[in-house]
Structure formats: structure tokens, C-alpha cells
Amino acid sequence: MKQIHNAIPPHCFQRNTLRSLRYILRDFACAAVLALSGTQISKIPFCQLRVMSWFIYTFLQGLVFTGLWELAHECGHQALSPSRRFNNSAGLLIHSLLLVPYHSWRLTHAQHHKSTNNIEEDIAFVPETKELWLAARKKRSSEPIFGYWEMVEDMPIVNLLILIGHQLIAWPIYLMINNFALPRMHAYPWWKRSHFYFGGGGPNFRPTESNDVVLSTIGVGLFGAILYAAMVHFGLCTVFLFYGAPWLWTNHWILAIAFLQHTDVSLPYYKTKSWSFVRGCASTIDRDFGFIGRNLFHGTIEYHVLHHHVCRIPFYHAKEASNAIQAVMKSHYQSDMKTPYLWAFWKTYNECRFVEEKDPGSDIYYFGTK
Template sequence: MIIDLEVPTGKAGIVPEAPEKWEPPDYTMKQIYDAIPSHCFQPNTLLSLGYVLRDFAFVLVLGLAATQIPSLPFPYLRQVAWFTYAFVQGLVFTGLWELAHECGHGALSKSKTFNYNTGLIIHSFLLVPFHSWRFTHAQHHKSTNNLDRDIAFVPRMKEDFDNERATHSKAWEMVEDTPIVALTTLFFHQLIAWPIYMAINNFAIERMAAAPWWKRSHFYLGGDGPNFKPENTKDVLVSDIGIVLAATGLWAAVNWFGAWNVMLFYGFPYLWTNHWILTITFLQHTDVSIPYYPTKTWSFLRGAASTVDRDFGFIGRHLFHGAIETHVLHHHSSRIPFYYAAEASDAVKGVMGKHYQSDMKTPYLWAFWKNYTQCKFVVETEKSSNIYFFSKNE
């Protein structure tokens, strides 16, 4: 089936940026698994533990180095040093977050005990309810780019976008797309969107939006909400206890060292981590080159192919553990540990051929800004095709 993507330009200057022809993938998951070297499916627990300990050692070394910042002689130098510390520590925190993500998929060890305990410790340290996140993240993997069921950066349909925009005031319409307004909105989004998503799931798709916010929360123990089943209650409770213990530790640190010191050493790096997690997830699943499907035309393989690999240089490969560069592979087989992901990704590219999507040339943060400002809604590119692509507002 070949989809012709010639869409007429409307009054608002909406033009598609998708490929001129789109052929849904026709390879099979068996071909994918057959192509990946067998050792890539065999995690090394000691090696995985070594990476976890390495990243915690980075956290400790950076924290100890930061204790010397107050002794720097010039105020501006101290400010630069604190900013640098927060930025670099935020990168290390994000790498730890990605290791916990691997644990959530059972990828760091054959031992469920190792994966779950390690993931719980790391994510609790970063104020993420590990098991609760694990359950909702599994839903994302089971429904990637499904417009009806996915829960990660699900794009709006054109009609929904138009209906929402119709409620805006004329004054807001005049300024909402200006760079300064977009940048300000983006700043606050990156600052608070992740913890709000954890607390109330404010990005809920329609089936979840029908439930009150407390039942959508990643901390909800009832078992009758849209995210968790009654048999998940024990794991959700364990996650909540992990967060309570971490919050108690932070409160004790505030009382012992002072709120501002805790903010300098932990709070600002934590905010950087929130930014990177949102940025990474957004760019993995938002691009004019990838299709989105309603349930009637979606399949697991189509969803897995509708992801994007990008390049973030040394930071992406070594601090973020390749999560950005090998995400297409990750959606085809999420149990492959990150230290085998590059090798497995090369094998998968050979099977996917032209269906493999990547952008290794656009600078990472520029790609983020471009997609954030341009990817507003998706349109059906051929009538009755039930395949959607982002349109660009010129």
C-alpha cells in the first residue's frame, strides 16, 4: 500500500513535510529478531551494576567538587560554577534515569529482583514512582504512535487543534506563535510538565481524561483508575513508599543544610533532568517524517517503526547511554541492554531499510525547537487512508 501525500495548501499556508510517498513497513518482527546477534539479548548483571555504580560515583564526585564553589574568590565566578555544576549534574542524573528506564524493561539483568530494586532506588532518588511509571510506560510501548491509545506526546488532530484555537482571544492569536511567547511557554513546560504528569497525568488521552485527576495519578492506590489494575496496587504502594523515603531524606537535608543548599546541590540538577527527559521523549516520537495511526490501521510493528533516532554526540552516547541514538531499536526490542544497543541497532537498520527514520544532522536542541514550534497537529494525508502526518505551519 503506497500513500500519496499530495495535500493541497490551505488558507493558513499548511503544507505537509512528510515524504512524497509513504509505504507502511512490510518486514516482520521475526526478521528483526533473526538479524540481531544472539548475545545482544544476554544482559551482563555485573557490567550493568558497574555502570550504575559509575554514574552514582559521578554524582558523588560532582557533589564533592561543588562543595568548593563557595571558596571561589569572585561572585560571578561562583555563579558560573554553580550553573555549570547544575548542568553537568543534571546530565548525570538523566543518565541514571535512563538506567532505571532500562531496569523497567528488564534489560539490565536476567534477574527481576536486580532490575526492580535497582530501578526503584534510582527512580526514587529522582522522585519518580518506579513501578507506577513502569506500568504506564509499558502502555506506551504497546501502543506507540497509536492516536487512540498511546500516552506519550500524542499529537492533536487538525480539527481538535482548530477547535481549541477557536477559544483563544484575538490578542492571544496575535502573539502565541511569536518566538518570545513560544520560548516562555516552553521554559515553564520544561520546568514543571514532568512532575505534573506524574501527579495528575494532565496529558491524558480521552479514555483517561474521563477519570478524575487523582485516579489518573501515578501515585493512586485504588486500582480502579485508567492506569493500574487491582493487582498492581502492591507495586504502586512500593513506589509511593520510595518517593516518601526520598522526600523525607530531602526534608532532613533541608533542615540540616538549608533549603538553598539543597536546591543548589540537588534541586537545580533535578530541574535539568526534567528538561532532558521531556526533550528526549518528545524528539523520539515527534517528527514530520513519521506517521501516526488510529487503531484501525495501527500495528505494533508500524508503531515501532514510527520512531526517530537522533545524535547528541558524546553526551548522548556516554552519559545518556545511547537512549537517543538507538530508540528505533528500543521500540522493536526493549530488553536489549544499552551496551549492546548500537550493535543491535545496526542489524535492525539492515532489515528496516528505507523504513528506518533518523536525523543525525540537525543539531539536537535546534531540532527540539523546530519541532516544538512547527509540529502542531496531524492530518490524514490521503482521504480514508487513516494514516496521519504532521503538517507545518508556514
């Protein structure tokens, strides 16, 4: 780690509050311009054009929302400003507007950074081992519907429908009940695993963090009340078109981004005995999403390996810092800049179902095939 830190130019560690604020205001301005443009869609005379226009609006607004989400994520790492108050205030505002409990997720996300690709400790996109995957299938085999499921489960259309459903609802469900939790966390009832739970005795937060969890819950609750008032005044359909549909797009992008940052046939997973922080940091992968990734998503896709090694480098220095650490990491640096991003998502989703030990007793796992 010392070699990696030393390879990064010193100015890359500098966080500029005004520069970061300009990016935040830029993204809010883009969202406002798109929303104002959306007010004109109802004036389009042809139904087909209106439908197409709403699709374009919600897609573009979803990209902007995702960019804002990523800026709040940067705030959670204290990466946008030397001021902790600025970072947490901006992060709380942005994430609350996207119905994310800022501090609660910041705290659980920190655990992910401390245990990346440790299949016994990590809390984000932890794959099942082959043994657990087969055991789960064997348990389901006694169900009457399982035989029919086996006949259709590998059909592309079935996988696509399941994937769409997952991308729409998995993120808010995770925030509510932490259903991606490790088996050791299943000993707790779902409400104690929730990112909104601020009582004692839960697996996610220490008693000293309760005030932050309460503040995050209040932030989401206040914006939820604003959305309800907007629905009463403007109607459910209008609020869904202007906010709800872009929010669903954002849920999709957040899940897709995180999944592809940590899932690939080339990436190793470890048990605690063989895991180390450096190994975990190197078990992530950079990909390319072109203009959208570098400009709207602020490079979170292209420079994620760097982010796990040094998470306080602001995104606007990430490219230079990433190039610097690649020279040190050499063959340990993982990237796939050739596969089109959405194709990589589909391919990885279908191929990466469980991990199996590469060599018996090594406690190092790679994705296998069914």
C-alpha cells in the first residue's frame, strides 16, 4: 500500500471544496433543465411521440440522478472537501433527495471497503460458494414447481425478466431489510438489519452511531413527505413521470455499477484466512462506459480499483491517480475496457452464479459454471 500511495502525485490528494461544489451545482442544474423540458412533453400532439419523449426524459434524468448519487457517495468517503461538515451536509441532502439514508449507508459501505471480496465478511454482492448454491437447489427440488423451473430457468427471456425485476426493486429492499446480508446476520430480524433501524442490538451500527442513523431516517422521511404532498397536488402520474421513473433508472444503474465493479470471472474471492486488505482492493475491476461513465457518473466505473486503494482522492483527480497506480500494480491491476458495458452486465449476470475453490485448501475462490 505504501508503494501505491507514493506513486500517486501529491496534488491528486488535494480536495477542493469550490471545485466539488461546482460539480454538485452542475448536476442539479442539469436535473432542473431536464425537468423544465419535461413540462413541455404534454404539449406534443402525437401519443407515440409523447411516450418516446417521456422515455428519453426519464432515461436522461436517471443518468443525472445517478451522477448526483455518486457525488453523495464521494461525500461519504470525505473525498470532495477537507471539511467534514461540507461533505456530510452535501451527502445528506443529495442522498435524502434520492431516498437513501446517507449516514446509515455510509457506515455499512465502510464495512464493505474494509472487507472487499472476503466471502465471510463482505456485505456487498457476496457470491455463494458452489456447495451453498447446490444445497439451495437441492432444497428447492422438493417443491412441485421446481421441475418446471428447471426447464425454463436458462431461457434468455426468463433471465431478462428476472433481471429487470431485480434492477427495479432490489436496491430499496436492500436498504429496508439488508437481504444481501451474510448468513451470520440472518440471526437478526429484518428490522434490526435495516438501514433505518436506530435501536440497539442490531448488526450494522454501534450505539454511538445512532444519532447519525436517526438523522438519515429523518432526511428520507422529510423528502418522502414532500413527495406525498406533490402527489396530492400534482397527481401520482405526474410525480412518477418526473421523479419516480428516473429514480427507478437510478436504482438500476447503482446496482449495475456495483455489480460490475466486483463481479468478473477473473476476480478472486477469499476466506478470512487467505484474505488481506491489499488482496481485497486488487480484487475489483475497472470498466469503460464512455461519455456517460466519465462525465455523468464521474468516473466511478472507470477508476474503481483506485477508489478501493485510496478512497479519499476526489473523482476529478482519479484518472491521473489511476494511471499512476497501474504502473505499481502491474499484472495485479484488473480492467476490461473492451467489452461494451451493457453486454458485460448481461454476460456477467448469466455466467457468474457461484464461486468454487481454485485449489483445495487454498481458500481462494473464482466463479465457476453451472
